[in-house]
Amino acid sequence: MANNPLMDRCESTIIHEDIINEVKAHMPKEESLYDLAELFKVFGDTTRIKILYALFASEMCVCDMAALLNMTQSAISHQLRVLKQARLVKFRKDGKVVYYSLDDHHIQQIFNQGLNHINE
């Protein structure tokens, strides 16, 4: 039976069908789970976390963020694009300078809960 595609799935024998059905009934829909993972992916990078923490304290221009984090303007700019696409930051222009700020009030709470887990 080397060709049975279910070979690697516990011999295709579901041990607790009742539990599986119970769990299935409580699962959010696929799309929500995907979007949630995408959101956390955005949080899963030190540079972006730092940018967001910086913006908790004050709006900032790209140049200042680069100086603050000791990174190139390009690297910061690329990451800001990711944060923009995730609707986490917004910006306003003042001449050449672009000021970024937070566009979501959940972020801080999410981060705090995350820190709670870490500091346990």
Add this chain to the structure above:
Amino acid sequence: MANNPLMDRCESTIIHEDIINEVKAHMPKEESLYDLAELFKVFGDTTRIKILYALFASEMCVCDMAALLNMTQSAISHQLRVLKQARLVKFRKDGKVVYYSLDDHHIQQIFNQGLNHINE
């Protein structure tokens, strides 16, 4: 001045030094930010999100998770290792069967805040 390493950092001219200092004063320490990013990295994968949501509803064995998510036992097992290392799940053994369950009560709140952001 093509060799100036600060060339790409806004000519090394910090525009708003006051803001940078203000922000610096409020930044958590490097290590916390790193750990936080590591935690969110764990959340940043659909398979792991699904596993955790499943465990919100009930403890489950590896085999059932594989059946539920229609994935190989091996893939599930690898992801459970990541979740274990992040201290997000714990397990108990009953004969051959290993039952996994949540090891943190913050997860659900973090996910709910995440969904709030998505559904806005």
Add this chain to the structure above:
DNA sequence: TGAATATATGAACAAGTATTCATATGTATA
């Protein structure tokens, strides 16, 4: 208009990661 400068962006590269495949480990049972 031309020079300076703040930001954005495409391409390339290096590093990280999720899954698969093969196989090992550990437990129950015939």
Add this chain to the structure above:
DNA sequence: TATACATATGAATACTTGTTCATATATTCA
């Protein structure tokens, strides 16, 4: 003890992603 089976794991692979480099865009000011 031998077999079955639930789980774990190392290696390989395909895919993703963060940064750099070069350059484009846009705005100010002389």
